[in-house]
Amino acid sequence: xxxxxxxxxxxxxxxxxxxxxxxxxxxxxxxxxxxxxxxxxxxxxxxxxxxxxxxxxxxxxxxxxxxxxxxxxxxxxxxxxxxxxxxxxxxxxxxxxxxxxxxxxxxxxxxxxxxxxxxxxxxxxxxxxxxxxxxxxxxxxxxxxxxxxxxxxxxxxxxxxxxxxxxxxxxxxxxxxxxxxxxxxxxxxxxxxxxxxxxxxxxxxxxxxxxxxxxxxxxxxxxxxxxxxxxxxxxxxxxxxxxxxxxxxxxxxxxxxxxxxxxxxxxxxxxxxxxxxxxxxxxxxxxxxxxxxxxxxxxx
Amino acid sequence: xxxxxxxxxxxxxxxxxxxxxxxxxxxxxxxxxxxxxxxxxxxxxxxxxxxxxxxxxxxxxxxxxxxxxxxxxxxxxxxxxxxxxxxxxxxxxxxxxxxxxxxxxxxxxxxxxxxxxxxxxxxxxxxxxxxxxxxxxxxxxxxxxxxxxxxxxxxxxxxxxxxxxxxxxxxxxxxxxxxxxxxxxxxxxxxxxxxxxxxxxxxxxxxxxxxxxxxxxxxxxxxxxxxxxxxxxxxxxxxxxxxxxxxxxxxxxxxxxxxxxxxxxxxxxxxxxxxxxxxxxxxxxxxxxxxxxxxxxxxxxxxxxxxxxxxxxxxxxxxxxxxxxxxxxxxxxxxxxxxxxxxxxxxxxxxxxxxxxxxxxxxxxxxxxxxxx
Numbered sequence: 103x104x105x106x107x108x109x110x111x112x113x114x115x116x117x118x119x120x121x122x123x124x125x126x127x128x129x130x131x132x133x134x135x136x137x138x139x140x141x142x143x144x145x146x147x148x149x150x151x152x153x154x155x156x157x158x159x160x161x162x163x164x165x166x167x168x169x170x171x172x173x174x175x176x177x178x179x180x181x182x183x184x185x186x187x188x189x190x191x192x193x194x195x196x197x198x199x200x201x202x203x204x205x206x207x208x209x210x211x212x213x214x215x216x217x218x219x220x221x222x223x224x225x226x227x228x229x230x231x232x233x234x235x236x237x238x239x240x241x242x243x244x245x246x247x248x249x250x251x252x253x254x255x256x257x258x259x260x261x262x263x264x265x266x267x268x269x270x271x272x273x274x275x276x277x278x279x280x281x282x283x284x285x286x287x288x289x290x291x292x293x294x295x296x297x298x299x300x301x302x303x304x305x306x307x308x309x310x311x312x313x314x315x316x317x318x319x320x321x322x323x324x325x326x327x328x329x330x331x332x333x334x335x336x337x338x339x340x341x342x343x344x345x346x347x348x349x350x351x352x353x354x355x356x357x358x359x360x361x362x363x364x365x366x367x368x369x370x371x372x373x374x375x376x377x378x379x380x381x382x383x384x385x386x387x388x389x390x391x392x393x394x395x396x397x398x399x400x401x402x
Numbered sequence: 403x404x405x406x407x408x409x410x411x412x413x414x415x416x417x418x419x420x421x422x423x424x425x426x427x428x429x430x431x432x433x434x435x436x437x438x439x440x441x442x443x444x445x446x447x448x449x450x451x452x453x454x455x456x457x458x459x460x461x462x463x464x465x466x467x468x469x470x471x472x473x474x475x476x477x478x479x480x481x482x483x484x485x486x487x488x489x490x491x492x493x494x495x496x497x498x499x500x501x502x503x504x505x506x507x508x509x510x511x512x513x514x515x516x517x518x519x520x521x522x523x524x525x526x527x528x529x530x531x532x533x534x535x536x537x538x539x540x541x542x543x544x545x546x547x548x549x550x551x552x553x554x555x556x557x558x559x560x561x562x563x564x565x566x567x568x569x570x571x572x573x574x575x576x577x578x579x580x581x582x583x584x585x586x587x588x589x590x591x592x593x594x595x596x597x598x599x600x601x602x603x604x605x606x607x608x609x610x611x612x613x614x615x616x617x618x619x620x621x622x623x624x625x626x627x628x629x630x631x632x633x634x635x636x637x638x639x640x641x642x643x644x645x646x647x648x649x650x651x652x653x654x655x656x657x658x659x660x661x662x663x664x665x666x667x668x669x670x671x672x673x674x675x676x677x678x679x680x681x682x683x684x685x686x687x688x689x690x691x692x693x694x695x696x697x698x699x700x701x702x703x704x705x706x707x708x709x710x711x712x713x714x715x716x717x718x719x720x721x722x723x724x725x726x727x728x729x730x731x732x733x734x735x736x737x738x739x740x741x742x743x744x745x746x747x748x749x750x751x752x753x754x755x756x757x758x759x760x761x762x763x764x765x766x767x768x769x770x771x772x773x774x775x
Binding site: 188 | 404405408409412415416419420610611612614615617618619620621
């Protein structure tokens, strides 16, 4: 196993950030940790990158123990924290050189690994890192995390605050990196990115809710999902919550995602109910459940 | 060893790109030395002097003339009454009121003895003391003049016995205040800049988040700390050199002692300050916090260093506290070596205490660094 986590617990003063976390990541896998803000994603990353010592439990990264063998881990993993944390007053090239040097390697030595990404920022190599755009900073950070040819790459919310086009581009880069045999552990609060991972783990309030491939997780979802919209969205959601057969109702984009307690929902019946509540322009149709629907169902 | 070199190289690059740090390093020394050395003086001049002459005779006028002739006194007014003089003192228009009594000349001639009343504004106690000495000197010299005038043949035997002291001021012949202040301000400069910059520098890595990235690399903590502090050690010694140059060229302060000894002591002293800086940065999260705490220690250290006020005149308990003040020893050593030409044996007590501090502070700093990170 590339990463093996066994019953990790970690508490801050009065919050238990991680509760009995266990999972395994196979070599060469792109594994996603999906969860809302404050779920414990960053804490988990800090434990696995040897920045934090867990209260109990054990874990190995590249078969090195995170406590007794932390030095070996630091030599063999790449870590990209959620917050941009390179030297803003050094240039792109100087940052990359510095990180290469402290790992006793050079840009030339591992150039083929970062080439795809680096060519995009190379025109700005004499610009200070602080003056780069968000997407460029992220690419530089990824280069710096890769420059010593790590066996495992940790990416903590790499796409938070990045525009949709750059996000897509970034995931393409990850897919290409995965082809080199690199194991990647990535966390994200975006449910749509979950589908791009080989396997995902849902995490909430420090506990893992479910671990599986995105498709398998979708199949777990047994309820039918309906897209409902009307002229008054606020009243619509209030009415649905008051409806006796409602299993769940939550906003999803411009509509409300609704599921019913019964297996055979009569759309007409629901339509009449909403009409009675004074709503107009009501549209109800069935839709495919998404990863987000699954998460909402699990989190309930 | 190679990694250490890369860290130091990176550190210097960052220092020279920091628009906040550069002026502090290169402009502050000049401004502090040039302005402070001229402004921070205990010489008291332009004393606002006034008098009430109730006698109006040639004797009283001669006394006033003596004051007018002195370069320290600025004779302002002649008040007709004590009341007016007092209200002027209350307004802060005058510092000194000399009251010459009625029948000053007559009594002096008849009884050879008279009392003069002098009122001094003593809000600034130190200044009042100095003023009082000046006044006494003038009156003493007036006494001598008048004594000759009033002398009668039969007094001759008595006045012959007159002891006079002629002081010789060693190490600072002309009592030039700058000679005393410049070495002290040099100390201030080296201390302030190395403490502030080193404290802020490490916290900065924490604040920006780069420390987290560094911690996931194989860099050893000792390499990181030494790499971060070494540049400031160099800058501290550089500041000493600039300061000594200014002292010599601009203020013509004598540098009698051994330069190598000064550098040896300073290089150890900076280690103490860097240790304090590191210690502070371990307990703070932002550069602002580090700055405030550094200031707090700095102000206490400076005021209790003997730089501006002599330690000997502090209460006993305060003197005990100054034993733990590294700046005190640095001020002493700089003055001793620069002005007196003291050798290594003379500064041995200060040197050994500074080495001890260097070990204690850096030990504490490294211990707390491990604990908090």
